[in-house]
Amino acid sequence: MIVAHKLTKRFGGLTAVDDVSFEVGTGQIVGFIGPNGAGKTTTMRLLTGFMPASSGHVSVAGHDVFESPMLARKQIGYLPETPPLYVDLSIGQYLRFIAEIRGVERSQRTRRIGQVMEAVGLSGWERRLVGSLSKGYRQRVGLAQAIIHNPSVLILDEPTSGLDPKQLVGIRTFIQNLAEDRTVILSTHILPEVEALCERAIVIDNGRILADDSLDGLRDRVGDGVRYRLQIRAHKNVAPAVGASDAVSRVDDMGAEEGVQYLQVHASSDPRHAIAKLAQDNGWAVHAMERHAPTLEEAFLHLVGDER
Amino acid sequence: MTAVWAIFKKELRVTFVSPLAWVFLAAFLFLAGLFFYLGIASTGTASLTIMISNLSIALLFLLPMLTMRHFAEEARSGTLELMMTAPVPLWSLIVGKWAASVALCLMLLVGTLLFPAILAYYGDPDWGVITASYLGLALCCMAYLAAGVFSSSLTEEPVAGGLLGVLVLLPFWIAGTAAEMVESAPIRSVLRELALQTHVASFSKGVVDTADLAWFVLLTFGFLFLTWRSVESRRWR
Numbered sequence: 047m048i049v050a051h052k053l054t055k056r057f058g059g060l061t062a063v064d065d066v067s068f069e070v071g072t073g074q075i076v077g078f079i080g081p082n083g084a085g086k087t088t089t090m091r092l093l094t095g096f097m098p099a100s101s102g103h104v105s106v107a108g109h110d111v112f113e114s115p116m117l118a119r120k121q122i123g124y125l126p127e128t129p130p131l132y133v134d135l136s137i138g139q140y141l142r143f144i145a146e147i148r149g150v151e152r153s154q155r156t157r158r159i160g161q162v163m164e165a166v167g168l169s170g171w172e173r174r175l176v177g178s179l180s181k182g183y184r185q186r187v188g189l190a191q192a193i194i195h196n197p198s199v200l201i202l203d204e205p206t207s208g209l210d211p212k213q214l215v216g217i218r219t220f221i222q223n224l225a226e227d228r229t230v231i232l233s234t235h236i237l238p239e240v241e242a243l244c245e246r247a248i249v250i251d252n253g254r255i256l257a258d259d260s261l262d263g264l265r266d267r268v269g270d271g272v273r274y275r276l277q278i279r280a281h282k283n284v285a286p287a288v289g290a291s292d293a294v295s296r297v298d299d300m301g302a303e304e305g306v307q308y309l310q311v312h313a314s315s316d317p318r319h320a321i322a323k324l325a326q327d328n329g330w331a332v333h334a335m336e337r338h339a340p341t342l343e344e345a346f347l348h349l350v351g352d353e354r
Numbered sequence: 355m356t357a358v359w360a361i362f363k364k365e366l367r368v369t370f371v372s373p374l375a376w377v378f379l380a381a382f383l384f385l386a387g388l389f390f391y392l393g394i395a396s397t398g399t400a401s402l403t404i405m406i407s408n409l410s411i412a413l414l415f416l417l418p419m420l421t422m423r424h425f426a427e428e429a430r431s432g433t434l435e436l437m438m439t440a441p442v443p444l445w446s447l448i449v450g451k452w453a454a455s456v457a458l459c460l461m462l463l464v465g466t467l468l469f470p471a472i473l474a475y476y477g478d479p480d481w482g483v484i485t486a487s488y489l490g491l492a493l494c495c496m497a498y499l500a501a502g503v504f505s506s507s508l509t510e511e512p513v514a515g516g517l518l519g520v521l522v523l524l525p526f527w528i529a530g531t532a533a534e535m536v537e538s539a540p541i542r543s544v545l546r547e548l549a550l551q552t553h554v555a556s557f558s559k560g561v562v563d564t565a566d567l568a569w570f571v572l573l574t575f576g577f578l579f580l581t582w583r584s585v586e587s588r589r590w591r
Contacts, residue, residue: 091435094439095439096435096438096439096589097589097590098589098590115441116441116443117441119439119440119441120441122439124436124439126432126435126436127432128431128432129432130431130432130433130434130435130436131431131433132364132368132431132433133431134367134368134371134372135364135367135368135371139364139367143360143363143364144436144440146356146357146359146360147356147357147360147361147437147440147441147442148440148441149356149441191436
């Protein structure tokens with residue numbers, strides 16, 4: 047649905063986006079993550095055609111954003127970093143204006159406005175002045191304007207900034223539902239958001255793509271990979287016996303406390319079944335066996351840290 | 355066209371909910387009344403010539419205040435990003451904004467129709483001259499507003515946009531004054547052609563000349579075209 051090919055954007059001597067290529071298909075939610083100033087917003091602006099790229103091109107639903115901008119733009123719903131609101135209009139007037147310029151059929155407008163207001167939790171707020179809304183509600187109006195024309199591609203630049211935890215859950219579920227038959231690109235620096243919503247993430251820093259992978263794939267890039275943490279109560283040291291098991295590739299002894307031994311186990315596949323059997327045979331009491339995957343945060347810091 | 359109409363309606367709505375339009379309306383009608391009175395008091399004739407020529411100068415300073423928000427505000431609040439990623443050609447955004455300001459000015463001019471009505475009650479004014487004068491004033495408004503829209507596209511600061519509008523228009527007025535002071539005949543005639551006063555004057559004498567019409571139309575389209583260039587160039591920054 048979205049194809050970015052060798053996108054580069056220079057501002058004077060500064061290269062904000064550097065040779066960025068990726069593709070996102072229908073039904074995917076892709077997280078675009080990177081530190082502040084990494085080039086996320088500029089990339090979003092290149093994708094929506096707000097700015098022309100210095101070189102490279104973007105196509106949305108088969109339409110080149112700069113060759114046939116009107117066709118491409120019809121397919122795009124865009125929520126910029128700051129929700130683009132006219133503070134002097136009421137929510138209803140604002141959404142009607144957006145529906146008109148986005149080309150929603152006259153006969154459909156009232157129905158669509160009702161639908162999107164309900165979807166973002168603004169039902170009954172038609173007459174409220176946009177300027178009087180709090181940040182979270184402004185964000186919702188911003189989301190409402192992005193989806194009013196039922197676009198096939200959604201580009202959301204930090205969509206949940208300023209939302210409270212309860213609104214957050216609602217909006218995330220909402221974005222997830224939207225993605226069923228759409229393409230969603232979500233730019234953010236909030237990693238739990240990516241974990242909650244995306245299967246795939248593109249990590250960008252200094253304008254360059256550092257990684258474009260599934261979340262699991264990204265986590266696997268962290269040196270140690272998946273670890274298993276064990277807590278076992280036994281009379282003698284269990285580490286050698288665990289280490290001897292075929293299922294285990296390495297054991298770190300993490301010490302003991304009140305007779306409970308703490309171990310960290312590395313293994314190519316889940317060794318817990320084998321260890322449980324070992325415990326049973328030797329009469330150990332297993333207090334805990336936890337799979338501990340590297341978090342996205344670790345993976346992110348690993349990638350971004352490498353670069354700097 | 356749907357987009358132009360949508361933008362037109364939105365702009366008028368935004369203008370009327372802000373106090374700006376109402377303050378402007380009051381200031382304009384006050385000035386018009388003053389010029390009308392002074393015109394009658396000084397000449398003693400049932401004519402609007404003085405009022406029209408004074409208004410054409412006063413509007414040069416007033417109208418850029420009406421258009422100063424247009425692009426400056428949109429750039430500052432981030433709504434320009436919305437408009438420039440919407441499936442709407444840029445010209446329709448410019449024309450919609452300009453047309454909304456023109457509509458507001460035409461409403462103001464309709465408000466001043468009270469003055470010719472007073473003339474008609476007490477005297478016998480020349481309706482041909484009055485119609486031509488109003489046409490001239492309306493054309494003046496269109497050109498000023500186009501210049502105002504253009505200058506608001508040059509900055510993100512509305513007040514700066516307004517002042518720039520005045521600065522952009524002033525040379526056309528100064529050209530008229532300068533023409534009277536210049537010795538050389540060819541330069542004088544060029545300055546006269548450039549001058550606002552020359553073209554307004556023929557309308558207020560009741561003469562509708564295609565050359566004057568063309569001058570205003572050219573000025574209007576020229577500024578709207580420059581606006582288009584200026585907003586388009588934002589993309590590249």
